[in-house]
Amino acid sequence: MSEMPTLVVLSPRFPYPIEKGDKLRLFHQLQALKSDFRIHLISLSDIKIEDKHLEVIDEIVYDNRILLQSSHRKVKAAIMSTFGRKALQVNYYSEKKLYNKIHQLLGEINPDLIYVQLVRCAHMVMHWDGPKAIDYMDAMSLNMKREAKSQGLLKSWIFSLEAQRIQKAEVEYQSYFDKKFIISRPDQSYLEGNGVRGLKVISNGVDTSFFDPATFKVEVKYDLCFVGNMGYLPNVLAAEFLVNEIVADSRREWSVLIAGARPHQRVKRLSKSHVTVTGWVDDIRTSYVSAKLIVAPIFSGAGQQNKILEAMALGRVCITTSQVNEAIGAADGREIVIASSREEFREKIDELLNNNEMCERIGKNARNFVVENFQWESTGELLKNELIELIK
DSSP states (O other), rough: OOOOOEEEESSSSSSOOOOOHHHHHHHHHHHHTTTTTTEEEEEESEEEEEEEHHHHTTTTOOOEEEEETTTTTTHHHHHHHHHHHSSSSHHOOHHHHHHHHHHHHHHHOOEEEEEEEEGGGGGGGSSSSSOEEEESSOHHHHHHHHHHSOHHHHHHHHHHHHHHHHHHHHGGGGOOOOEEEEEEEHHHHHHHHHHOOOOOOOOBBBBBTTTTTTTTTOOOEEEEEEETTTHHHHHHHHHHHHIIITTTTTTSOOOEEEEEOOHHHHHHOOOOOTEEEEOOOOHHHHHTTTTEEEEOOOOOOOOOOOOHHHHHTTEEEEOOOHHHHTTTOOBBTTTTTOSSHHHHHHHHHHHHHTTTHHHHHHHHHHHHHHHHHHHHHHHHHHHHHHHHHHHH
16 A cells, blocks of 8 residues: 555543553554554543643544544443343443434544454444454453352342343444454453354553563562552452451551552552551552552452553562463563462462562563563564554
8 A cells, every 4th residue: 555544443431541451452552553543533431531641642533533422321231231232341332322423423534454452342343344443352241240240149149131132232343344353362262162153362561661570660569459440340349358358467467559540449448557558549550559568359250460561571570370370471580479278379379478589480470571571563563464464
């Protein structure tokens, strides 16, 4: 092509500031695609985006459109899901006015290619005539199934129903897209087992020059740290497990830092003399390096834990579950530390806090592992080549 091809990117969230995994992924993907595509970003939002955040994305994309959703949309979506058959997440993005506006914009832009983030937005463009790609990102139905197991009777039923309905969407929508991407091999295997075909794994990455222990150091104040979006249920459950199960009643009163955006009230209630809950942190690196160990007892959710990769890039020792490591693939005892129970977490924390040499060795190996396997440059190049292939 003599001219730069036009790419429409449709996202259920505005990708900045970065406090969620889907925003992190899309932000870096936009950075990777901007040199080869004229990007028209269409984002949905239920809040007004601040000018300073708009300016960041305006520097990356050719055109930036934000479509505001009505304030009553969540209630309406819940009612529609109760009496209908669509997943709540799909209903939330099914407003007719938004659909019409998106198609009006598509008619004006006349894109060479459409790239959609997440299944919840797939129906908005699936009938558009032209090359289309979708980023499933993770197995959303698996996430719902796992969360159902940690809930009470009523919520467990709701999550199980949502899992069934989103799984149906994951399978049904696939035929409308020419290429389909997923974040990890475990998520790929799960979706393929349910009938989703042709998924290409494109993992997340880490800005290893930004997350570099050689250039970023602060005083170590805490024994343990857990970082994440603290409004996300698997992270809420993990924070509670860390404080109430691992640390409580242990032989030693370890100091704990819990950092991350939008802390749920359940997380805020964990704050006490030896537990600090910060909420949003302007530079998350300060949280990672101010603790001796990163502990992430996550037993639910799906996808790839970006915070673990960032901490590893900073040379931190991460203790987490085998479920989290499935999407990372680090070697237990060499690049990461795996635990599966309260007692095992306690035992390994105690061992590491008393063995600086072991911590130094694992931290160094963790940094090297991320540098070798998780770079945004390589994952971005892979996505770019896959999309260019659609319009040759």
